[in-house]
Amino acid sequence: MQRELTTFPLSPFLRSKLVNCGFTIVEDVIGLKPSELSRELGIEVEEAVELLQLLRCSSSKPHETADVTALDLLHAADKQQPIVTFSEQLDSLLGGGVALGKMTEFCGPPGVGKTQICMQLAVDVQIPTCFGGSGGQAVYIDTEGSFVVERMVDIAQTTVKHCVYIASIQPHGDNDESLKNFTLESILSGVHCFRCYDHVQLLAVARTLDAFLGQHPIVKLVVIDSIAFHFRQDFDDFLLRSRLLSALAQTFNRIISTYNVAVRCVYFRFSCDLCTFLDCINACDADYCSQCSWNLSVCLSVILLHCRKTAERIKVLFGVKTPGAQGTLC
Numbered sequence: 001m002q003r004e005l006t007t008f009p010l011s012p013f014l015r016s017k018l019v020n021c022g023f024t025i026v027e028d029v030i031g032l033k034p035s036e037l038s039r040e041l042g043i044e045v046e047e048a049v050e051l052l053q054l055l056r057c058s059s060s061k062p063h064e065t066a067d068v069t070a071l072d073l074l075h076a077a078d079k080q081q082p083i084v085t086f087s088e089q090l091d092s093l094l095g096g097g098v099a100l101g102k103m104t105e106f107c108g109p110p111g112v113g114k115t116q117i118c119m120q121l122a123v124d125v126q127i128p129t130c131f132g133g134s135g136g137q138a139v140y141i142d143t144e145g146s147f148v149v150e151r152m153v154d155i156a157q158t159t160v161k162h163c164v165y166i167a168s169i170q171p172h173g174d175n176d177e178s179l180k181n182f183t184l185e186s187i188l189s190g191v192h193c194f195r196c197y198d199h200v201q202l203l204a205v206a207r208t209l210d211a212f213l214g215q216h217p218i219v220k221l222v223v224i225d226s227i228a229f230h231f232r233q234d235f236d237d238f239l240l241r242s243r244l245l246s247a248l249a250q251t252f253n254r255i256i257s258t259y260n261v262a263v264r265c266v267y268f269r270f271s272c273d274l275c276t277f278l279d280c281i282n283a284c285d286a287d288y289c290s291q292c293s294w295n296l297s298v299c300l301s302v303i304l305l306h307c308r309k310t311a312e313r314i315k316v317l318f319g320v321k322t323p324g325a326q327g328t329l330c
Helices: 012-020 034-041 045-059 070-079 088-093 114-124 149-169 173-181 184-189 199-215 238-259 274-282 286-295
Strands: 103-108 137-142 191-195 219-225 262-268 300-304 314-319
Touching: 012 034, 012 199, 034 045, 103 114, 103 238, 114 137, 114 149, 114 219, 137 199, 149 173, 149 184, 184 191, 199 219, 199 238, 219 238, 238 262
Parallel strands: 103 262, 103 300, 137 191, 137 219, 219 262
Antiparallel strands: 300 314
16 A cells, blocks of 8 residues: 555655655655665755655555455446546547546647536536436646636536436436536536646645545546646756656546546647657657656546548547547547
């Protein structure tokens, strides 16, 4: 089990040093030598030795682990109701919708529709179960300031009208009862927004999600729009950026396994066509290594591209294939 460094009796000075250097769990630190840790944190070697002794002694204690079989995991996955989008082609591409208990990444150039999908999913996760929805709520972490509440209102109103239409052509007692609580006000109240102005605030929000989700068990979707915004600028230390992104990925994966929520991330890419993107993959520079540290933690990546000659908008280029996925959306 991964134990967070904040759970140890450390001084505020050491805690801030560890966070600023991207160390979040014990496994990030205990493999370092005292001289390496001293150099990373900017502390004396003696302090680094004491810190490592504390962490290694505590981490050597045995942890209780649950005995879960592969069959149990299969049955649990079969019971999961994905977050539908009401787009037949997109749901088919994603194997029925955005899966709970997994991290899904949408990336692409500016203006391709990443934020639009974010806001749409924050509404769709609240669709009542009688309409094939998840009946949950969403956490929306906005790093770019692109969350526009007026657009969210438009999406919510349209979704409510669509559910009313479904109820009118498929009369059912549960449908009418659910529609009473599925209103514009309830949808907006079910989107919990966090605005992050720098990477430190983003790390802080990620660390407090445990407590927040414990108090709001109905939350089934966490949206980060976007994960890369604060890491594209003012980062000359590529190793630090890679470490911070890796720490974020570990935090979100732990939240996924603990609370069985869907984490939906936006990652910006400069590529404007498929060839450019593949060229980027072949480039072995420090910037792309930072992307790799994040991408390895993502279950499914969807690349959105501006296409000049066709109506094709989405391609799944890598990631775990989902049942029924067609590969392209036209």
